[in-house]
Amino acid sequence: MERYITEFSNYFITIFMALYTYECFAVFRYSTEEKRKGIYVRQNILMFLVHFTCFLTICMETGELDYLFFYAFQEVILFAAISLFSMIYPKINKLLINNICLLLSIGFAILTRLSYEKAIKQFIIVTASLIVAMIIPFFIDKFKFLKEWKWIYAMVGIAALSVVLILGSVTKGAKLSFSVAGIAFQPSEFVKIIFVFFVASALYKSSTLKEVAITAVIAGIHVIVLVLSKDLGSALIFFIVYVLMVVVATKNWLYLLIGAAGGSAAAVVAYKLFTHVQIRVTAWKDPWSVIDNEGYQITQSLFAIGSGGWFGLGLFHGTPESIPDVESDFVFSAVTEELGLIFAMCLILVCVSCFVMCMNIAVRLQDKFYQLVAFGLGVTYIFQVFLTIGGGTKFIPLTGVTLPFISYGGSSVLTTLILFSIIEGLYIIKQREVSKSGKTKRKGASGGNSNRRARVYEEDEAEFEEEYEED
Amino acid sequence: MAVTYLFVFVFLAMMGYICHFAVTNKQELINNSYNTRQSMLLAQNRRGSIYANDGTVLAETQTNTDGTETRVYPYANMFAHAVGYSTNGRMGVEALGNYYLINSNEPVSQKVSDDMAGIKYTGDSVYTTLDVELQEVAYNALGVYKGAVVVTEPSTGRILAMVSKPDFDPNNIDAIWNDLVADTDSSVLLNRVTQGMYPPGSTFKIVTALEYIRENPDSYSSYYYTCNGSYISGEDRINCYHGTSHGSVDFRTSFAKSCNSSFANIGLSLDKTSFRDTLDGLLFNCELPLQSTYSMSKVTVEEGMLDSDMMQVAIGQGTTQISPMHLNMITCAIANDGKLMKPYMVERVENSEGSIVKQFNPAAYGSLMTQEEAQILTDLMTEVVNSGTGRKLSGLSYTAAGKTGSAEYNTVKGDSHAWFTGFAPAEDPQICVTIIIEGAGSGGDFAVPVAKRIFDAYFE
Numbered sequence: 001m002e003r004y005i006t007e008f009s010n011y012f013i014t015i016f017m018a019l020y021t022y023e024c025f026a027v028f029r030y031s032t033e034e035k036r037k038g039i040y041v042r043q044n045i046l047m048f049l050v051h052f053t054c055f056l057t058i059c060m061e062t063g064e065l066d067y068l069f070f071y072a073f074q075e076v077i078l079f080a081a082i083s084l085f086s087m088i089y090p091k092i093n094k095l096l097i098n099n100i101c102l103l104l105s106i107g108f109a110i111l112t113r114l115s116y117e118k119a120i121k122q123f124i125i126v127t128a129s130l131i132v133a134m135i136i137p138f139f140i141d142k143f144k145f146l147k148e149w150k151w152i153y154a155m156v157g158i159a160a161l162s163v164v165l166i167l168g169s170v171t172k173g174a175k176l177s178f179s180v181a182g183i184a185f186q187p188s189e190f191v192k193i194i195f196v197f198f199v200a201s202a203l204y205k206s207s208t209l210k211e212v213a214i215t216a217v218i219a220g221i222h223v224i225v226l227v228l229s230k231d232l233g234s235a236l237i238f239f240i241v242y243v244l245m246v247v248v249a250t251k252n253w254l255y256l257l258i259g260a261a262g263g264s265a266a267a268v269v270a271y272k273l274f275t276h277v278q279i280r281v282t283a284w285k286d287p288w289s290v291i292d293n294e295g296y297q298i299t300q301s302l303f304a305i306g307s308g309g310w311f312g313l314g315l316f317h318g319t320p321e322s323i324p325d326v327e328s329d330f331v332f333s334a335v336t337e338e339l340g341l342i343f344a345m346c347l348i349l350v351c352v353s354c355f356v357m358c359m360n361i362a363v364r365l366q367d368k369f370y371q372l373v374a375f376g377l378g379v380t381y382i383f384q385v386f387l388t389i390g391g392g393t394k395f396i397p398l399t400g401v402t403l404p405f406i407s408y409g410g411s412s413v414l415t416t417l418i419l420f421s422i423i424e425g426l427y428i429i430k431q432r433e434v435s436k437s438g439k440t441k442r443k444g445a446s447g448g449n450s451n452r453r454a455r456v457y458e459e460d461e462a463e464f465e466e467e468y469e470e471d
Numbered sequence: 472m473a474v475t476y477l478f479v480f481v482f483l484a485m486m487g488y489i490c491h492f493a494v495t496n497k498q499e500l501i502n503n504s505y506n507t508r509q510s511m512l513l514a515q516n517r518r519g520s521i522y523a524n525d526g527t528v529l530a531e532t533q534t535n536t537d538g539t540e541t542r543v544y545p546y547a548n549m550f551a552h553a554v555g556y557s558t559n560g561r562m563g564v565e566a567l568g569n570y571y572l573i574n575s576n577e578p579v580s581q582k583v584s585d586d587m588a589g590i591k592y593t594g595d596s597v598y599t600t601l602d603v604e605l606q607e608v609a610y611n612a613l614g615v616y617k618g619a620v621v622v623t624e625p626s627t628g629r630i631l632a633m634v635s636k637p638d639f640d641p642n643n644i645d646a647i648w649n650d651l652v653a654d655t656d657s658s659v660l661l662n663r664v665t666q667g668m669y670p671p672g673s674t675f676k677i678v679t680a681l682e683y684i685r686e687n688p689d690s691y692s693s694y695y696y697t698c699n700g701s702y703i704s705g706e707d708r709i710n711c712y713h714g715t716s717h718g719s720v721d722f723r724t725s726f727a728k729s730c731n732s733s734f735a736n737i738g739l740s741l742d743k744t745s746f747r748d749t750l751d752g753l754l755f756n757c758e759l760p761l762q763s764t765y766s767m768s769k770v771t772v773e774e775g776m777l778d779s780d781m782m783q784v785a786i787g788q789g790t791t792q793i794s795p796m797h798l799n800m801i802t803c804a805i806a807n808d809g810k811l812m813k814p815y816m817v818e819r820v821e822n823s824e825g826s827i828v829k830q831f832n833p834a835a836y837g838s839l840m841t842q843e844e845a846q847i848l849t850d851l852m853t854e855v856v857n858s859g860t861g862r863k864l865s866g867l868s869y870t871a872a873g874k875t876g877s878a879e880y881n882t883v884k885g886d887s888h889a890w891f892t893g894f895a896p897a898e899d900p901q902i903c904v905t906i907i908i909e910g911a912g913s914g915g916d917f918a919v920p921v922a923k924r925i926f927d928a929y930f931e
Contacts, residue, residue: 003583244474291505299505305493306500307508322507341493345486352482359475375474382478386485393489 024353054109103405140425153198186411196376204369233399284397312340327408355382519594568597593823600629619663628812665765672878675787702732707779727859738785799905806900875914891918
């Protein structure tokens with residue numbers, strides 16, 4: 001019996017995951033949350049099935065029923081998160097909440113398989129983070145002064161990163177964290193969010209060359225401090241987020257070219273100056289020739305990716321633990337090996353659907369500050385996903401960042417939860433904007449004075465107006 | 472928004488890359504010695520068996536009463552290099568089919584009953600193209616000599632027999648391993664069929680002849696030369712084998728009698744750029760379409776090279792080196808209307824119930840020469856058997872075609888390796904044989920009789 005369950009569970013997990021992923025994109029066919037209700041219910045059922053089948057397999061493979069209790073706790077927390085978010089904020093975007101909970105549940109399953117101890121720690125951190133995340137949309141909605149704190153963001157960001165550079169404990173050649181009361185903090189994770197607020201607050205009013213130049217200096221300091229801390233992944237995220245936010249703020253694609261040229265020049269300089277950059281590039285170009293040293297981690301990751309096949313070897317049937325740091329930087333490889341390529345591709349698509357939804361929200365926000373924040377946070381998220389998956393599969397050089405929600409790491413999960421809570425807050429703001437402008441438009445129309453912009457707006461946002469009226 | 476499309480595009484590219492990488496490199500990754508999944512699979516599955524083309528067991532894993540496993544090779548030394556070994560590294564079919572042998576595609580019901588019985592799952596079986604009878608004949612015919620024999624099917628590329636001597640007993644590989652590695656003189660572990668590098672000697676005249684025909688398509692048959700036992704160009708001198716004076720010879724006779732002087736004369740007339748193209752087309756100095764480990768054949772022809780070197784190249788001496796497998800592939804192309812089929816040794820993979828897991832079909836590599844050129848060479852090689860150095864194959868129930876070679880490797884003493892490469896029947900080739908016997912003497916006297924025994928066994 002166990003044999004049959006473990007043998008077929010992967011097919012079921014893959015099918016449930018594929019259906020869930022389909023629903024993620026089916027959402028975009030409908031314009032109102034009301035019409036998407038059915039999809040969200042189906043998603044909730046499917047994510048429950050994925051989570052349950054994973055843990056059923058874990059119990060069967062290990063013969064330990066303890067895992068079922070652990071599973072029950074997770075299910076309670078995830079279910080509570082989904083229902084509490086919807087109760088507190090009736091206008092919340094449920095696709096993002098569903099995706100977050102699905103990704104968290106996959107993270108729990110794969111971490112339990114890799115290290116039960118770390119999975120329990122992660123569970124506690126996630127629970128605490130969810131509580132924090134729940135109040136954030138409220139603050140985003142109410143605190144109107146957030147856009148005025150430009151210099152505070154800049155100072156806090158640089159100060160936090162510098163503290164790590166100076167005091168930080170050295171982990172794996174990169175100074176990433178310092179400990180307070182036994183809990184390791186990785187400030188670069190939190191500073192990512194502060195940095196997005198800084199750029200948005202600096203550029204929302206005017207994005208003249210002067211403004212862009214000033215922010216470029218501040219952004220440059222962030223990046224240089226990170227490179228000195230050997231945190232190349234975060235440095236790259238800051239850089240890309242800055243360049244893309246400038247492009248969107250100025251609507252001038254020339255900045256992308258300048259950014260690309262500047263980035264390439266900086267990359268060459270960094271390659272010449274720092275041996276840790278050279279090592280990463282060597283290990284990327286031909287890891288097989290340095291398989292004993294620099295290439296060991298990436299080749300072990302490639303072995304894992306190559307051995308899973310379309311449906312995976314099954315939980316506990318592979319050897320992902322042979323990859324050093326598998327729980328943090330290479331969790332995607334572990335997923336691919338044991339749950340299969342199709343599952344892993346669906347996982348990527350779920351991350352992409354989160355990003356597309358963020359961009360959707362950003363485009364429709366009226367307030368430029370909020371628009372820039374939503375855009376910057378979305379890019380921060382997706383670019384980090386790109387770095388970790390691309391790095392672990394030798395698509396790009398390895399930079400050692402976590403896969404949000406799935407990797408082990410407290411700072412990572414808390415930061416990403418805050419990130420998405422802010423976007424949820426912006427989504428709520430967006431709907432208020434829509435309803436306001438809906439009223440304005442109606443007034444305008446009655447006065448027979450509707451200008452062209454309002455008409456365009458009307459076509460774009462008709463659906464949101466409708467939604468508002470239903471409420 | 473454009474940025475959205477940009478990221479979506481990048482992610483789709485990355486997904487395509489990951490899937491492509493995982494699927495195309497799967498076997499190579501599993502076989503890498505740094506990959507711990509091999510030992511994981513071996514702990515779970517019992518290594519599968521290897522069979523000959525008629526289902527005879529060539530290798531199987533037996534579980535002893537104490538639970539340990541022994542890999543058994545019933546034919547011991549006979550298939551040493553072809554089937555190979557699976558510990559201390561891997562070789563032969565054990566290496567080629569390793570991925571299949573360590574994986575199990577047993578039906579789930581069988582896995583369940585294995586679990587109940589507390590035994591490992593049965594690994595998938597590999598069925599080879601090897602023919603026990605031909606292998607036995609080839610193995611015995613080579614006798615105590617060092618050397619190599621390879622027998623293939625030109626129309627498909629199937630390898631029917633592959634013998635390399637000196638050999639070893641793979642049943643004792645763990646015990647004898649250190650001695651084998653330490654013994655660098657006789658290089659027992661080297662598979663001489665694919666990895667042995669020999670001067671091709673007169674067998675290379677097939678290549679020189681092909682180039683001459685290509686350069687003189689209308690006039691090669693009116694070629695004419697008077698041999699007095701040696702060819703002298705300036706201070707350089709090429710002797711015919713044992714100084715034999717062949718007298719007046721045309722192109723056909725030069726080839727049949729393997730007249731070095733005449734071929735030195737032909738060689739000097741060749742256009743070097745065109746010759747290089749022909750050599751490239753015949754896979755010299757480049758990768759061969761082989762899955763197993765092999766050595767690359769080497770030949771140097773370039774503008775401005777010395778006449779003395781060019782004369783050596785034309786008769787297959789000097790620095791030119793070839794593996795028996797490569798020579799066999801060229802011969803196969805001649806036998807198969809110019810078209811080379813990729814040689815292969817693994818026919819199919821079956822699970823424990825006999826269902827096919829993977830079937831390997833014959834695959835064409837491409838044309839090495841035109842059908843017309845192949846026919847001309849076949850006629851020349853038939854003449855070798857009828858009236859030339861391969862006469863020991865004449866007057867039999869089948870018509871053989873081939874080329875002998877006596878490759879001198881010690882110019883002072885005149886020692887030579889005996890070569891023969893050829894096929895039969897000449898009009899409808901079914902098997903292709905290549906033989907090298909190290910230090911035996913002339914190809915006609917020593918290699919041709921081995922070929923005859925193999926052809927006899929096949930056509931009887």
